[in-house]
Amino acid sequence: MSGAEIHIVQDWGMSDLSGLKALTFDVFGTTVDWCSGVARESEAMLGGLGHKLDWVAFANRWRREYHPAMEEVRSGRRDYVVMDQLHREMLDVALAEFGVEGLSGEQKDHLALGWRRLDPWPDVVAGMTRLRQGFTVAALSNGNIALVNAMSKRSGIPWDVILGADFVRTYKPMPALYDSAPKLLMLEPSEIMMVACHVWDVDNAAKRGFRTAYVARPEEYGVGSPYNAPAAGTYDVQVASFVELAEVLGA
Amino acid sequence: MSGAEIHIVQDWGMSDLSGLKALTFDVFGTTVDWCSGVARESEAMLGGLGHKLDWVAFANRWRREYHPAMEEVRSGRRDYVVMDQLHREMLDVALAEFGVEGLSGEQKDHLALGWRRLDPWPDVVAGMTRLRQGFTVAALSNGNIALVNAMSKRSGIPWDVILGADFVRTYKPMPALYDSAPKLLMLEPSEIMMVACHVWDVDNAAKRGFRTAYVARPEEYGVGSPYNAPAAGTYDVQVASFVELAEVLGA
Helix, strand or coil: CCCCCCCCCCCCCCCCCCCCCEEEECCECCCECHHHHHHHHHHHHHHHHCCCCCHHHHHHHHHCCHHHHHHHHHCCCCCCCCHHHHHHHHHHHHHHHCCCCCCCHHHHHHHHHHHHCCCECCCHHHHHHHHHHHCEEEEEECCCHHHHHHHHHHHCCCCCEEEEHHHHCCCCCCHHHHHHHHHHHCCCHHHEEEEECCHHHHHHHHHCCCEEEEECCCCCCCCCCCCCCCCCCCCCEEECCHHHHHHHCCC | CCCCCCCCCCCCCCCCCCCCCEEEECCECCCECHHHHHHHHHHHHHHHHCCCCCHHHHHHHHHCCHHHHHHHHHCCCCCCCCHHHHHHHHHHHHHHHCCCCCCCHHHHHHHHHHHHCCCECCCHHHHHHHHHHHCEEEEEECCCHHHHHHHHHHHCCCCCEEEEHHHHCCCCCCHHHHHHHHHHHCCCHHHEEEEECCHHHHHHHHHCCCEEEEECCCCCCCCCCCCCCCCCCCCCEEECCHHHHHHHCCC
């Protein structure tokens, strides 16, 4: 049966839009508001135990361990572990720095899993519901499948497919993670648009041949935090919400 | 940060049902009616070219290459290739046996991709929509992600997660494919119920620790084809539809 290599034409009767077939979304920051969610979860747990912290600062300190923790895996110094596990370990650093002691293992686990209880930005469900009429909408996250699924079921984020770190067992911005999306969706990279609020993520997707959408999330690190948008025209699309992205893409 | 191994408690505020958290579904036969769909697609293509075949027989002959084609991969004699590609190769065997010649490569590709255009059984979307309120509903198919996604977008099958052969690069009933589901969903096998209409599939999932649901699909091979249901009580749940499964599981 050799020689019969299939050529795929995706066809489910929806709009083509110059060949764009799928959108891959970053999750933390782009799709969900981790800062206010982690601040809320931290206050609920730690405030309830009598601690009085700057909760937004605590959330940001926790998140600051994100890239160093992933770098252990990306560098090969450590075997892949899921993001839930990294969140748990990163928490210990933040707690120590803020002088919070005496939490039980169960309390720490519950708080670390607060990253599964983050809310989407207000435009996300409405925008993605429109976008998925015309395109495959896929998570392409450093979050593991179980984490992204739990979060999405809680708040109704309507993914078609959850891709990400579990497939290649490393983390963005490693090329293998971007490359897994066209491979698994059986598309050309140029048929996929990476949607993210972090220039490092969009830039690295572009290097792998993706089209690019930058979504401004000026409150990612908290209301009133410094924010610098990329210059107009840096990416294929630059929008302020998923609803605006749906408008621009005609979905 | 060693020693801080996270313990996961799945918690999105839905029913527990004695610990059952997720349902993994077989796709071809269990979720979609491949026989009538492939017969319809074959008639549309080949009948349009003047061929007069027993379309149900043709569909069954095509499908009969399914396990032999997968066995090349399961045995390790061949590297993993996606099910779309196997469908394309299996088609050549069926066409030759039915004496159909002269199709172009594009026509064969379109027909092979007819397996992406199968319809769900009438109970599937309604039943799964109820089930996903209480459980994670995941495809655990030998179909590749792109295939299952295309099919599901076309007909509105509301998966939370698409798992399957792409993760482990082999095919059911290899244990690695079943084992990938609890690993990726971060659940115990006993927290997952395998839902399938093939006893070999349900039985092999049970060997990996899954709970089991047998769904009767007496018309899988065509209306009026022979059908033997397993004896009552063989599996945890035995139902005639996904809606009945939702009833039984209280979803």
